[in-house]
Amino acid sequence: MSNIDLFDExxxxxxxxxxxxxxxxxxxxxxxxxxxxxxxxDPPPRVPHELRVYEATVEWLAGSGFIALSGNGHQGDATLTLRGLEVMKVVPASVRDHNSLGDSLVSAVRSGGAAAGKELVAFGLTQAFRLMGQGVL
Incomplete structure (x- = not known):
């Protein structure tokens, strides 16, 4: 899997x-x-690639203001920030039942729909960057 696919998942x-x-x-x-x-x-060269991408993903989400970390960084606890929660409240036009992105994402992850989850993440981050550009987030 590519780094971006792992990031989305x-x-x-x-x-x-x-x-x-x-x-x-x-x-x-x-x-x-x-x-x-x-x-x-395990010395750093032996850390699995997937784990390094996971750690980088957590750092990026926190650094971009989507999640707040406590404890030991990527091994600690987290919660959504206001920015992250706003992204999860977006309703994609493609969702007929008008669930929020967060509700749709929870359903997709629970059902093992990695591809659907990746698409929802891509949509959510695109919306977040659009809103950030407008000064809303």
């Missing part, structure tokens, strides 16, 4: 977990979200 899983439990903080430790854990005995 991991972002969908993180957003779904945080949206479903908002406003409570939830663990976004890699083993909780993608089933991979860092072995402290």
């Amino acid at each position: 991991y972002t969908a899983a993180i957003f779904a977990e945080l949206y479903e439990h908002f406003p409570l903080r939830r663990s976004i430790a890699s083993e909780a979200i993608i089933g991979l854990a860092l072995d402290p005995a």
Whole structure:
């Protein structure tokens, strides 16, 4: 899988977990979200590529203001920020039942629909950047 595909998949899983439990903080430790854990005995060159992409995804989501982290960064707890919550409240035109992006994402992730989750993440981030450009977020 390409880095962007992994990013979209991991972002969908993180957003779904945080949206479903908002406003409570939830663990976004890699083993909780993608089933991979860092072995402290592994030197950096031996860290799996997927885990490095996951860590970079969490750092990017936090640095871009979509999630707030506490504890040990990507191994700690997180919650959606106002910006992240606003993105999850967007209703895609393609969703006939008019569920929010967050509700649709939770359903897609639960049903194993990785492709649908990736499309929803791409839509949500596009909307977020559009709103940020307009000074709304």
